[in-house]
Amino acid sequence: MSDSDNLKKALGPWKxxxxxxxxxxxxxxxxxxxxxxxxxxxxxxxxDLEGRDYLTDIGLPGEYPYTRGVQNTMxxxxxxxxxxxxxxxxxxxxxxxxxxxxxxxxxxxxxAFDLPTQIGYDSDHPLAAGEVGKVGVAIDSLADMEVLFDGxxxxxxxxxxxxxxxxxxxLAMYIAxxxxxxxxxxxxxxxxxxDILKEYVARGxxxxxxxxxxxxxxxxxxxxxxxxxxxxxxxxxGYHIREAGSTASQEVAFTLADGIAYVAxxxxxxxxxxxxxxRLSFFFNAHNDLFEEVAKFRAARRIWAGIMxxxxxxxxxxxxxxRFHTQTGGSTLTAQQPDNNVVRVAIQALSxxxxxxxxxxxxxxxxxxxxxxxxxxRIALRTQQIIAYESGAAETVDPLAGSxxxxxxxxxxxxxxxxxxxxxxxxxxxxxxxxxxxxQQEIQDSAYRYQMEVxxxxxxxxxxxxxxxxxxKPEGLLRxxxxxxxxxxxxxxxxxxQRDGARVKAALATLESAAKGDANLMPPILEAVxxxxxxxxxxxxxxxxxxxYRPSVMF
Amino acid sequence: xxxxxxxxxxxxxxxGHDRGAKVIARALRDDGMEVIYTGLRQxxxxxxxxxxxxxxxxxxxxILSGAHNHLFPRVTELLAAKGVSDVxxxxxxxxxxxxxxxxxxxxxxxxxxxxxxxxxxxxxxxxNLKRS
Numbered sequence: 118m119s120d121s122d123n124l125k126k127a128l129g130p131w132k133x134x135x136x137x138x139x140x141x142x143x144x145x146x147x148x149x150x151x152x153x154x155x156x157x158x159x160x161x162x163x164x165d166l167e168g169r170d171y172l173t174d175i176g177l178p179g180e181y182p183y184t185r186g187v188q189n190t191m192x193x194x195x196x197x198x199x200x201x202x203x204x205x206x207x208x209x210x211x212x213x214x215x216x217x218x219x220x221x222x223x224x225x226x227x228x229a230f231d232l233p234t235q236i237g238y239d240s241d242h243p244l245a246a247g248e249v250g251k252v253g254v255a256i257d258s259l260a261d262m263e264v265l266f267d268g269x270x271x272x273x274x275x276x277x278x279x280x281x282x283x284x285x286x287x288l289a290m291y292i293a294x295x296x297x298x299x300x301x302x303x304x305x306x307x308x309x310x311x312d313i314l315k316e317y318v319a320r321g322x323x324x325x326x327x328x329x330x331x332x333x334x335x336x337x338x339x340x341x342x343x344x345x346x347x348x349x350x351x352x353x354x355g356y357h358i359r360e361a362g363s364t365a366s367q368e369v370a371f372t373l374a375d376g377i378a379y380v381a382x383x384x385x386x387x388x389x390x391x392x393x394x395x396r397l398s399f400f401f402n403a404h405n406d407l408f409e410e411v412a413k414f415r416a417a418r419r420i421w422a423g424i425m426x427x428x429x430x431x432x433x434x435x436x437x438x439x440r441f442h443t444q445t446g447g448s449t450l451t452a453q454q455p456d457n458n459v460v461r462v463a464i465q466a467l468s469x470x471x472x473x474x475x476x477x478x479x480x481x482x483x484x485x486x487x488x489x490x491x492x493x494x495r496i497a498l499r500t501q502q503i504i505a506y507e508s509g510a511a512e513t514v515d516p517l518a519g520s521x522x523x524x525x526x527x528x529x530x531x532x533x534x535x536x537x538x539x540x541x542x543x544x545x546x547x548x549x550x551x552x553x554x555x556x557q558q559e560i561q562d563s564a565y566r567y568q569m570e571v572x573x574x575x576x577x578x579x580x581x582x583x584x585x586x587x588x589x590k591p592e593g594l595l596r597x598x599x600x601x602x603x604x605x606x607x608x609x610x611x612x613x614x615q616r617d618g619a620r621v622k623a624a625l626a627t628l629e630s631a632a633k634g635d636a637n638l639m640p641p642i643l644e645a646v647x648x649x650x651x652x653x654x655x656x657x658x659x660x661x662x663x664x665x666y667r668p669s670v671m672f
Numbered sequence: 673x674x675x676x677x678x679x680x681x682x683x684x685x686x687x688g689h690d691r692g693a694k695v696i697a698r699a700l701r702d703d704g705m706e707v708i709y710t711g712l713r714q715x716x717x718x719x720x721x722x723x724x725x726x727x728x729x730x731x732x733x734x735i736l737s738g739a740h741n742h743l744f745p746r747v748t749e750l751l752a753a754k755g756v757s758d759v760x761x762x763x764x765x766x767x768x769x770x771x772x773x774x775x776x777x778x779x780x781x782x783x784x785x786x787x788x789x790x791x792x793x794x795x796x797x798x799x800n801l802k803r804s
Contacts, residue, residue, distance in 0.1 A: 232686035247742025321688015452786040485786045590769045670711035672694040
C-alpha cells in the first residue's frame with residue numbers, strides 16, 4: 118500500500134471523529150474563506166497535491182517555472198530593495214525627504230508625482246488648481262527635476278517613478294539630469310511604471326487613447342533596449358487593480374493579461390521578445406490574508422514563465438522571470454485606531470517577503486488620514502528591517518514551499534487566473550476587454566461584495582466594525598503648504614521667460630511631425646526636455662496629434 | 673408613485689480613485705435611489721451643470737487627492753450663483769477631520785470619512801433631503 122493510500126484510509130476515521138466533535142463543539146463559522154472570499158478547507162494534506170510533479174510545477178529557485186523565486190539564493194544573496202514611495206510639495210521639499218530616507222537606510226528611491234504632472238498638465242493649468250504638490254511632487258520641467266535630484270548621484274541609486282501616460286517625458290528628464298551630472302544613460306538604474314492599461318481600469322491617470330499609448334510604450338521599450346539597458350521599462354501593475362477591489366486571482370489575471378498585451382504590441386512592432394522581455398517588471402499588492410498572498414506571488418511567477426516561454430517563444434530565461442515590486446495594501450488601512458495599521462502592514466510585508474518580492478514599500482499607519490509624517494514613514498521602514506534582520510524569514514529560500522495549504526492555494530490561484538486569462542483572450546485581449554468594460558465590471562463586483570460583507574459583519578475589520586472605541590481627533594497630520602501651488606506657478610512663468618524660446622519651438626515642431634509619422638518618439642522628447650520645454654507643452658503637442666481618451670462610465 | 677431621490681455622484685479634481693464613489697453609487701441605487709455617476713476629472717462647473725440638467729436632489733462628491741478645500745466650496749458657490757438652494761451637497765474620501773468644519777461652513781452638509789458604512793450615508797440623505 119502506498120503512503121497516499123494509507124493517508125486516504127486514515128482520513129476516513131479522522132473525518133468521522135471531526136464530525137463527532139463538531140456536533141458537540143461547533144466550529145466558529147459554518148464556512149471559512151480567504152481574504153478574497155474563496156473557501157478554505159479544514160485540513161490540507163498530500164492528497165490535495167496529488168497529480169502534481171515537484172520539478173515541473175514547483176521546481177528549484179532560479180529555475181523554470183520560478184515558483185520558488187527568480188534567484189537561486191534569494192535573500193541569502195541580497196535582501197530585497199527597501200523602497201519607500203515618497204514625494205510631495207515641490208522639488209526642494211521632496212529632495213529633502215529623499216535624503217532623509219537614504220540616511221535612514223532606504224536602498225532605492227520611489228518618486229510620487231502630483232496629479233497634474235501625472236496627467237501632463239503644467240502647474241499653471243486651470244485643472245491643476247488645488248492639486249499642485251498634493252499627492253506627490255510637482256514637476257513642470259527639467260529645471261524642477263534638477264532640483265529634485267540635487268546631491269543624489271544617479272549612478273549610485275536606483276529610482277522608481279510612478280508615472281504612466283507621460284512616462285516618456287519624465288524618463289527623458291531623468292536622462293537629461295544624469296547627463297548634467299556626467300552620468301551616461303547606460304549607467305542608470307530604475308523603473309518607470311509606464312503601465313497605461315491599468316490606468317484605464319483602476320487608477321485613472323490616462324491621457325491618450327489606447328493605440329497611441331501602446332505606441333509610446335513600445336517606443337520606450339525599443340529606445341531603452343539600446344540606450345538605457347539597465348532600466349526597467351515598465352512595471353505592469355496589479356497593485357491598483359487590487360486596491361480598486363479585485364480578488365487575489367483577478368489581480369494576477371488582469372495584470373498578466375495587460376502584460377500579454379504589452380508584449381504582443383512590442384512583438385507586432387517588430388521587436389525581439391528577448392530584447393525587451395528581461396526588462397519587464399511587475400508590481401503587486403500585499404493584502405491581509407498571509408497565505409493567500411504568498412500563494413498569489415508564487416502562482417504569478419509560474420504563470421508568467423509559461424506565457425513568455427510557450428506563448429511568445431522567449432528563449433532567454435531572463436525573459437521568463439517575473440520580477441516584482443510589492444506595496445502593502447493601502448485600502449486595508451483604517452482611519453479608526455490608526456496605530457493598528459502598523460500591525461497590518463507588518464503581516465502584509467511578511468507575505469511579500471515570503472512570496473519572494475524584489476522590492477517593497479511598506480505603508481505608513483496614517484495613510485487613511487493624510488500623507489504620512491516622517492515619524493510614520495520611519496516605522497514603516499523599520500518594519501521591513503525587522504522582517505529582514507530579526508524574523509528569520511530571509512534566511513532560507515521560499516520557506517513556505519511544501520506547505521500543503523500554500524501549495525494548494527498556489528494551484529487554485531493559478532487555475533482561477535488561467536480561467537480569467539482565457540476569458541480575456543476570448544474577448545480579444547486586454548485592450549478590447551477594457552474597452553468593453555469587462556475588467557472594470559469584474560473588479561467593481563468584487564469591491565461591492567467585499568463592502569457588503571464588512572457592513573453585514575460577515576467580515577471583521579478590527580477597530581472598524583468590531584472592537585471600536587471612541588477616539589479623539591487625530592493630531593499631527595502632514596499638511597502640504599497651500600502656497601506651493603502659487604510658488605510653482607511663479608517658477609514656471611519665470612522659466613518660460615528665461616529659456617531659449619526658439620529652441621523650444623523648434624523641438625516641439627520636430628516632436629509633432631515625429632508623432633504624426635511612425636518614428637520612435639523618445640529622441641525628439643529628449644531634445645524637447647533638454648531645451649526646457651515643459652511637461653504640459655510636450656503633452657499638448659501629443660494631445661493635438663493623438664487626441665484624448667474618453668472613458669465609458671459605469672458602476 | 674413617489675418620485676425617486678435623484679443623486680449625482682461626482683469626482684471633482686484629478687484623482688482616479690473611484691472605488692468608493694462606485695460603491696456608494698451602487699449602494700444608493702440598491703436602496704432605491706436614482707443615481708448618476710459623472711466619472712473622473714469633473715470640474716465644479718461640469719458637476720453643477722450636470723446636477724441641474726439631471727434635476728439632482730443630492731450631489732455626493734468624492735475626492736482623495738487633498739484638493740477638497742479648493743474644489744468642494746467651488747461647487748456650493750456655483751450652485752448659489754445659479755440660484756440653486758435646495759440641493760443637498762455631501763462629501764467623502766480621504767479628508768482630514770480638521771477640514772470638516774470649514775467644509776460645513778461652505779455648505780457641504782456632511783463629510784463621510786474612510787470606513788463609513790454606506791447605510792450611514794443613505795440614512796443621512798433620507799433624513800436631510802432639502803426637497804420633499
